[in-house]
Amino acid sequence: MINLHDIRYVRLATDDLQSTVKYAQEILGLQQVRREGPFVYFRSDNRDHSVCYYEGNPAEHVVAFEVTTAEELDGAAAQLEAMRTPVKRGSRDESEMRRVEDFITFADPTGNKIDLVLRPHESSRRYHASRDAGIESFSHVGLRTTNAARDEEFWTTVCNARVSDRIGDAPLLRIDEVHHKIALFPSDHAGVQHVNFQVNSIDDLMRSYYFLVERGVPIRFGPGRHPTSGAAFLYFAGPDGMIYEYSTGVRLITADEERDYKPRQFPFGPTGFCMWGAKPNIEEFSV
Ligand SMILES: [Fe+2]
Numbered sequence: 001m002i003n004l005h006d007i008r009y010v011r012l013a014t015d016d017l018q019s020t021v022k023y024a025q026e027i028l029g030l031q032q033v034r035r036e037g038p039f040v041y042f043r044s045d046n047r048d049h050s051v052c053y054y055e056g057n058p059a060e061h062v063v064a065f066e067v068t069t070a071e072e073l074d075g076a077a078a079q080l081e082a083m084r085t086p087v088k089r090g091s092r093d094e095s096e097m098r099r100v101e102d103f104i105t106f107a108d109p110t111g112n113k114i115d116l117v118l119r120p121h122e123s124s125r126r127y128h129a130s131r132d133a134g135i136e137s138f139s140h141v142g143l144r145t146t147n148a149a150r151d152e153e154f155w156t157t158v159c160n161a162r163v164s165d166r167i168g169d170a171p172l173l174r175i176d177e178v179h180h181k182i183a184l185f186p187s188d189h190a191g192v193q194h195v196n197f198q199v200n201s202i203d204d205l206m207r208s209y210y211f212l213v214e215r216g217v218p219i220r221f222g223p224g225r226h227p228t229s230g231a232a233f234l235y236f237a238g239p240d241g242m243i244y245e246y247s248t249g250v251r252l253i254t255a256d257e258e259r260d261y262k263p264r265q266f267p268f269g270p271t272g273f274c275m276w277g278a279k280p281n282i283e284e285f286s287v
Contacts (some may be wrong), residue, residue: 002076002159004175007140007182008064009049009098010118010195011243013056020053020239027171027217028197029133029208033123044129044197048099048121051140052196057241061192062105062254065140068141070102074120077104079158090115109154110146111190124146124201133246134204135197140180142194145170164227164253164261168250168268172228177252179229194235194243198250202232205246212236218278224278228266232236235280 014020021040024030030042033049038056049060054143063101067073080087082267090103119165129135145151149167157162161173164180172180185193199205209223212234220243221235231247238244266272 002079002115002116002156002242003067003158004068004161005068006176007138008047008066008100008115008117009052010141010192011054011060011062012192012195012240013058013060013117014053014240015055015058016074016239017053017055023153023239024051024053025130027212027215028133028238028247029129029131029135030181031127031129034176036097043127044121044135045127045137046122047138048123052098059189060113061190062113062115062193063098063143064098064103064117064120066117068118068119070118072102073102073116076116079105080104083158097276107189107190108143109150109188110144110154112192113190114253128231133208134199134201135246136200137198138196139178139197139247139250140182140197141192142183142185142196144191144193145184146186146188146190148184148186155182155184162258162261163263165244165264165266167266168274170268171263174253177254179231179251186271195238196244196245196247199246199248202248205232205234207236208246222274222278223282224274226273227271227275228264231276267284 025046033043039054042051044050052057072245077087087106099121100117105115146148152171157232161175163171164174165172170184175181218237220234225232229250230251233247273280
């Protein structure tokens with residue numbers, strides 16, 4: 001079993017690096033840490049970086065998860081290879097670019113590209129962004145799935161994720177105490193559906209709501225509160241069709257609760273996504 005320790009970064013290709021970088025700084029509120037050739041790295045917390053944008057086909061996305069020991073990384077590679085899942089070991093140069101000590105890369109059954117990284121670097125500097133969006137941390141991704149039941153089985157039996165709740169057939173998966181670090185969204189193709197950052201308070205969420213509306217950034221869903229995780233949320237549009245989310249107040253499922261915890265079922269419709277009455281564009285959350 002592969003033990004995912006935490007979500008670490010996303011790598012998102014873009015066909016307009018300059019405007020994506022501007023958006024990340026001025027709208028999203030991330031801190032640019034470095035530019036290395038076509039790769040631009042952004043922080044949202046103590047991680048060296050949580051987002052890397054680079055010039056390329058905008059359909060290319062990679063999500064990284066951390067494992068804690070070299071033995072676990074080797075074990076993960078062996079387990080995936082035994083399942084006939086192609087695994088590629090990262091080179092020294094590729095590890096250096098990602099600011100990790102070692103990594104392997106593979107794809108989940110839908111084809112989502114995953115890096116499993118060992119000893120990712122922390123930053124020695126305090127995170128501060130040019131726009132104060134109140135971001136506290138990179139927290140989860142919505143990952144597209146072409147078969148939710150199959151991918152739920154992969155993530156839970158191979159990667160030790162646990163189902164916290166389901167909206168329709170789509171599971172919200174935890175790898176630690178946080179209600180979810182991966183949300184699977186039904187789709188006809190692979191990729192990241194949304195990228196989530198936790199903000200400090202509902203005040204930050206509402207400040208951003210007015211900030212974004214004033215600047216003409218399309219709001220995709222919310223403000224609202226998820227009945228699943230209990231988090232207040234705001235989804236909005238980014239470059240290359242990516243959706244970004246700020247949320248606050250996500251539920252923890254503690255070690256004490258873990259033993260008796262049973263996933264709840266919510267309908268795949270507006271009430272499954274929001275308890276305040278905000279209506280998602282269900283198409284956008286399922287295709
Ligand atoms: Fe989310």
